[in-house]
Amino acid sequence: MIQRRRSALPTWALLTALLGASGTAWPWPAEAHPAPALCTSSREPALAARLSRDIATALKGRAGTVSLAIHDPGRGLRCRLADTLAYDSASIAKVLIMQAVLGRAEELGRAPTRLEARRLKAMITRSDNKAATALWQGLSRARLNRVLREAGAQDTVLGRGNYWGLTRTTARDQLALLAAVSRRTEALSLMGQVVHSQAWGVTAGAPRTVKVHLKNGWLSRATHAWRVHSIGIVRPVAAPAPETGTGTGTNTATDPSRTTDPATGTSAETSAETSTATGTDTGAEDPAVDYRIALLSHDNPTMKYGVRTLESVALVVHRRLSGGAAARGYTPPEKITEIPDGSVPAGAPDPGAPGGPARPEPSGPATIGGAAPPSRTARARRRAPRRRRSRPSG
Numbered sequence: 001m002i003q004r005r006r007s008a009l010p011t012w013a014l015l016t017a018l019l020g021a022s023g024t025a026w027p028w029p030a031e032a033h034p035a036p037a038l039c040t041s042s043r044e045p046a047l048a049a050r051l052s053r054d055i056a057t058a059l060k061g062r063a064g065t066v067s068l069a070i071h072d073p074g075r076g077l078r079c080r081l082a083d084t085l086a087y088d089s090a091s092i093a094k095v096l097i098m099q100a101v102l103g104r105a106e107e108l109g110r111a112p113t114r115l116e117a118r119r120l121k122a123m124i125t126r127s128d129n130k131a132a133t134a135l136w137q138g139l140s141r142a143r144l145n146r147v148l149r150e151a152g153a154q155d156t157v158l159g160r161g162n163y164w165g166l167t168r169t170t171a172r173d174q175l176a177l178l179a180a181v182s183r184r185t186e187a188l189s190l191m192g193q194v195v196h197s198q199a200w201g202v203t204a205g206a207p208r209t210v211k212v213h214l215k216n217g218w219l220s221r222a223t224h225a226w227r228v229h230s231i232g233i234v235r236p237v238a239a240p241a242p243e244t245g246t247g248t249g250t251n252t253a254t255d256p257s258r259t260t261d262p263a264t265g266t267s268a269e270t271s272a273e274t275s276t277a278t279g280t281d282t283g284a285e286d287p288a289v290d291y292r293i294a295l296l297s298h299d300n301p302t303m304k305y306g307v308r309t310l311e312s313v314a315l316v317v318h319r320r321l322s323g324g325a326a327a328r329g330y331t332p333p334e335k336i337t338e339i340p341d342g343s344v345p346a347g348a349p350d351p352g353a354p355g356g357p358a359r360p361e362p363s364g365p366a367t368i369g370g371a372a373p374p375s376r377t378a379r380a381r382r383r384a385p386r387r388r389r390s391r392p393s394g
Contacts, residue, residue, distance in 0.1 A: 201230025
């Protein structure tokens, strides 16, 4: 019981400082620095103030550590909460991998190859880890770091070796990466096809008039218990294309039949299981709806608990920024499996101290399988000549 209360302190400390709450003086940790407001807006300050209160209410009494970063360019609105705190990325690192692969193809003046397209689809829509590892291995660290630098992600540190799931990142960096991703049609298309069983988090509370393009991460380890992350780009639902032909064809947005994926040539399910649209097309777009959300957390006792925390925030964000009736509410607990996303294999090294800054990749030769290189003392010991044992005389 004591452990759960202590894990909740960082989030509550920051909320108290941000909103200027008064009351009993708590011995807050050092990271609770005062800030002017949780949400600010150059155009709609009243909306920002209401959203600040809503988010604080949503997080009231919740255990764990939560960071968020939200940006609505049209309203000049930004929300920040512990947005520079470092977390293990888990499966949201796949968005970085996707951005790097698509960027490389663009530089080469070509579309992604059939193999790349197949792996990208599996990695994003089904969170396939083998596909992610294969794509990661085909990218240089220089390219991945350049993608981060060009996006303005200052604090993200790549995982060692093939441990892409242990890439350390922040809510602020994820928001910057989402801004870059939002300019790629292929990326938005993939993030809009996440299977229904993985489409929790930032989709909660979204009305039927918007589509949420997302990627989630869920990982349990010995330190920090459950990491539960959800990041997404919210756009208006596209108007339906005019019907052509004889009118006897099926609508792949709602028909549960199987179709052929043109990118891979394989059969793919096109039912609601592979669509993260929160409702049917209304035929009218709201050009003002365009915002990005990054919600990161750890120290959650269970995956269900972490999902509920993030969805509590998503619900109030959509209500204020999109309006309209929510097409879906909280994810039913029985739909959450409590099985980690597999982004980090069992026995992987801990990349950093609890809640501490990201640990940089050591310079020098690449390590194999994430193992640390031998220490200087160990290398010197191996090079030292062995002494001959003196034999006893007589």
